[in-house]
Amino acid sequence: MALNIIRKLAAASAMLFACSAAVSAQTLVFTAIPDEDETKLVERFRGIADYLSENLDVDVRYIPVKSYAAAVSAFRNNQVQLAWFGGLSGVQARSLVPGSEAIAQGVEDQAFYSHIIAHKSTGLNEAEDLPEALRGKTFTFGSKGSTSGRLIPEYYIREAFNEAPDDVFSRVGFSGNHTRTLRLVEAGTYEVGAINFSVWDKETKDGNVDTDAVKVIWTTPSYPNYQWSIRGDADERFGEGFTDRVQQALLNMKDEELLNSFPRSGFIPVSNDAYAPIEAVGKQIGIID
């Protein structure tokens, strides 16, 4: 009896190794950093997958991931060939994949900025500089790997206070994404938080923010952010000129509904060099080696 079961177990595990995935070589798989609520991401990127597959004549599939690092790793490991990255994750990913390129960014991404938002109980108001009163408050970033939710806000906090966030605030957390930062500060779980302007504007416009409970108290100077990046071996895999065709398809995207889901007013060409400032800040803070 025991032998019998052992035999069955062995057969089962052998079968496991045999049945590997069946994604054809002609499927373009892409991902995106999980910077917002998942339902929104799935809705948005399924639309993009349909749009791209119509325009590129290949199957296009979107896979959702749970962390920024997972998006970078999937890109590095060639499990996805295209990705919608933030500034920092894009820099990380492209440094790991030789030949990969940033091909398009949103019009808004040329001069992106972050807000510092605060719960009403802090009594803080919008100001020109980061107020000294922030000291000792509880603070949440977005994801650990976020440009607008962590890197840039941390840079300016360090600049203003000459100390690491851990020393400035009584408690520092990482909410995971921008929507959650908004909810946590709105509920007062954290007194202060960092959020990107794009999510803030969209949520405010859609009436999803209790503006009595939470408000913007400071805004960072602008910096380059989100972009589409593609692997350097995409042409080799999908045929000559494929990278250019993907870029054209993104630049030609005019569908209001699709663009609004980002929200971006359109996409424009960009190059790796545009993100040099992000790389410099990443190195300075120690997120990039």
Add this chain to the structure above:
Amino acid sequence: MFSSPTVRVSFLFVAIALVALVFADVAITAANPWKDLGRFFMGIVTPDFFSSEGVALALLRTVAFAFVGVALGGLCGFVLSLVYRNPAVRMFCAFIRAIHELFWALIFLQFFGFHPLTGVLAIAIPYAGIFAKVYSEIFEEADPTPGRLLPPGTGVVSAFLYTRIPDCWVQLRTYTAYRLECGLRSSAILGFVGLPTLGFFLESAFSQGHYSEAGAMLILFYVLIATMPLWVKPKLLPVYILGAPFFLGEGLPIVWGNVERFFTQDIIPSPLRNGEGMGGLMPWLGDVMATEALPGIWNTLVLTQIALVATGLIALLTFPLISNHFGGPVRRTGGHIFLVIARSTPEYILAYILLQLWGPSMLPAVVALALHNGGIIGHLIGRQSSAIDLRPDAATGFNRYTYELVPRVYRAFLAFLFYRWEIIMRETAILGILGIYTLGFYVDSAIQNIQFDRAMMLILVTALLNIGVDALGRFIRKKLALQTMPTC
């Protein structure tokens, strides 16, 4: 009273926990924790089973990963248990089981990516280490007499199959079935790092405040575990095990070059990779230890010691709920339901829920660890207490609890508690991924920064810490002459 070594050890651990409490960060930081908790319970009582298309599939995947992972782990563990006397095998097994399933998953994600193998191996590897240890313990306790009665010249394999296995069969089967339940929990939480199991959808629903959807998923998960005796039948097992690999989902293809790169480059400490040699390694190691490992170890220890004592308190408070020396059948049924829920909910999910509701601090982690582990121990000693025969004129009520039952079950209680010490620590470390500053927090940060050399170093530190606590727990159990059957 203090002449009893068990009492002295108990008070020592309570004292350590009280000191730890002084250093711990325990607070409710949410502005409206009760409002959110209320909304969550409303979600549980108004479950929405049809909101998300993915839930049924996620449950199927959860079961499939559990079956394949546990089967593979069981098979490898069985083979390892046969050579478990070898110290090298022993060390190897202690090492692989000291690393939590989620850490294994995070490691495999870096080179297998979203291939089913990631989830299967994340369960199978630590489980193999645990199976090896427990199976070998079971074999050791088997009665040697039948073996001695065999005619000379009987082969080793036949002797093993005809004398050991039949004698141990019931225990092997019970333990394996029990691990399958643990496997379902492990499988569910793998979703939190991106595998297509229940945790994936639970995290999404929860973080967006869709409590009715989250409630439905939790209820389905409890039903799945509670009905296991109905659907896990010995005759159906081969069907499940053979069928499960086909329901793991497709994932994405493995690129084998990534595996090589991971082991030959990614995890090599950066000073060595950059050719700085040993001279660069020491400052690097020093930096990892000072800024990440030591704070992580400190917080992990503080949280573990508080959670251990809290677990003990919960167990002692809840076991009367199911003991037939107290209350009637209604109360006992209620007690059973409470304990089933407490022990079926993985700590990770409980901690995640409480963190969302109460805000970040060690408190949600302590409560989650205490509820889950206390639920398990409370269930075990509650059952044990029911088997005790009291004199007809024994004291009733509170006196029965304090003078009759607690002293009788106390040794068993301590045995379970010290057995779970290492398990609690392993979970404490992993809860760092949720944002509590234990070792898992620093591992997760290193992975988020794509610094796998740091991550591996910290996982190694975590494993060594676990092995240390495991040894200490065994030492104390031996000193106090406490015996126990394994729990997961």
